[in-house]
Amino acid sequence: MHNSFNHQFQNQKPRIPARQKKLRHLDKVKKIIALPYLIYNGLLKKEASCRTLLQEENNMNSAPKGLVFDIMKFAIHDGPGIRSAVFLKGCPLHCHWCHNPESIESKPEISFIPNKCISCGYCMRVCPNTCHQLRDKQHVYIRDNCSRCGRCTTECHARALELIGREMSVDEVMGEVLKDLPFYQTSGGGLTLSGGEPMLQFEFSLALMREAKKAGLHVCLETSGFSTGERYEETLPYVDIYLFDVKESDPQKHLEFTGVPLEPILNTLEFLDKHGATIFLRCPIIPGLNARDDHFEAIGRLANSHKAVARIDIEPYHPLGISKSDRIGKKSPLAMLTRFPENEESETWIKKIQALTEKPVSLS
Ligand code: SF4
Ligand code: SF4
Ligand code: SF4
Numbered sequence: 180m181h182n183s184f185n186h187q188f189q190n191q192k193p194r195i196p197a198r199q200k201k202l203r204h205l206d207k208v209k210k211i212i213a214l215p216y217l218i219y220n221g222l223l224k225k226e227a228s229c230r231t232l233l234q235e236e237n238n239m240n241s242a243p244k245g246l247v248f249d250i251m252k253f254a255i256h257d258g259p260g261i262r263s264a265v266f267l268k269g270c271p272l273h274c275h276w277c278h279n280p281e282s283i284e285s286k287p288e289i290s291f292i293p294n295k296c297i298s299c300g301y302c303m304r305v306c307p308n309t310c311h312q313l314r315d316k317q318h319v320y321i322r323d324n325c326s327r328c329g330r331c332t333t334e335c336h337a338r339a340l341e342l343i344g345r346e347m348s349v350d351e352v353m354g355e356v357l358k359d360l361p362f363y364q365t366s367g368g369g370l371t372l373s374g375g376e377p378m379l380q381f382e383f384s385l386a387l388m389r390e391a392k393k394a395g396l397h398v399c400l401e402t403s404g405f406s407t408g409e410r411y412e413e414t415l416p417y418v419d420i421y422l423f424d425v426k427e428s429d430p431q432k433h434l435e436f437t438g439v440p441l442e443p444i445l446n447t448l449e450f451l452d453k454h455g456a457t458i459f460l461r462c463p464i465i466p467g468l469n470a471r472d473d474h475f476e477a478i479g480r481l482a483n484s485h486k487a488v489a490r491i492d493i494e495p496y497h498p499l500g501i502s503k504s505d506r507i508g509k510k511s512p513l514a515m516l517t518r519f520p521e522n523e524e525s526e527t528w529i530k531k532i533q534a535l536t537e538k539p540v541s542l543s
Pocket of ligand 3: 289305306307308309310311324325326327328329330331332
């Protein structure tokens with residue numbers, strides 16, 4: 180009896196009440212209806228993540244890159260303390276005495292120092308334009324055919340050939356600069372942006388100075404002053420000290436010596452003064468050109484009439500630019516000028532200027 184009852188019960192299908200059946204059915208319908216929404220929502224999420232990635236990629240691609248020709252570590256003449264000086268390529272001026280002639284062109288250049296060449300011949304094998312040739316056992320570099328691709332420079336282990344100027348991102352430059360952070364912190368130093376004229380690569384310079392400030396660095400901007408007030412205004416939040424070049428005070432001579440007019444430079448000085456900047460005047464003094472009393476007097480007047488000017492640095496001419504010009508295949512306009520000032524002569528200039536102003540005057 181007991182067994183037959185169990186058997187009967189086991190073969191019976193459980194009865195599902197009609198209402199429960201209906202609920203299950205409605206659940207199924209809901210899922211079918213909701214499926215497209217779930218797929219749609221999933222797609223939305225995927226689209227959003229793609230957009231974010233694309234945006235990041237675009238930001239990376241559109242982040243300004245700079246043409247940098249040197250990052251000088253432990254610089255002690257380019258602002259207070261120990262600094263890293265980042266030199267950018269490109270300058271609108273063409274000063275007769277330029278000590279960085281490799282900075283003037285806004286393109287990479289090839290430097291060749293023949294007496295470093297060990298005649299290994301590697302550059303001759305890789306150059307697509309046969310710019311490097313051996314003539315009478317002499318290495319001849321034919322610059323006219325050179326596309327500045329830089330291939331030969333990577334093969335030259337003797338460093339007779341070097342590429343001047345390479346594209347770097349703000350992050351790459353900051354990576355280099357921040358390696359010396361402890362030195363800046365203990366010496367009151369930081370980053371100096373120089374050139375060339377950093378304002379010529381304005382977007383990059385601004386982005387670099389912004390990042391340097393974010394990292395808590397002291398920032399100096401060395402500039403010829405030859406750019407617009409609006410641009411300098413944008414730099415104001417990021418620059419602690421402007422190292423402002425004053426090359427010549429006579430307008431005619433300024434045009435002759437530098438290739439640009441003096442007036443826009445004085446306007447910039449005026450602008451920075453009105454906007455509460457701190458300025459160190461940097462005055463290259465070149466015997467036979469601007470080592471004149473009327474120029475010294477003008478420097479004194481500029482310092483006295485601009486409260487932003489905190490001090491004056493005198494930079495005596497150094498003929499280093501002549502050999503640098505030779506290496507990049509350019510003629511220096513001052514190639515014939517071999518005389519550079521004795522210490523006593525520089526001291527006389529400093530005394531003359533110091534007699535005209537209370538602001539400190541020193542040798543840079
Ligand atoms: S401003 Fe400076 S970098 Fe430019 S040409 Fe004059 S000395 Fe050279
Ligand atoms: S690779 Fe350098 S060292 Fe060798 S031949 Fe060329 S310039 Fe000279
Ligand atoms: S930079 Fe390029 S084109 Fe110019 S010499 Fe070197 S390898 Fe030849």
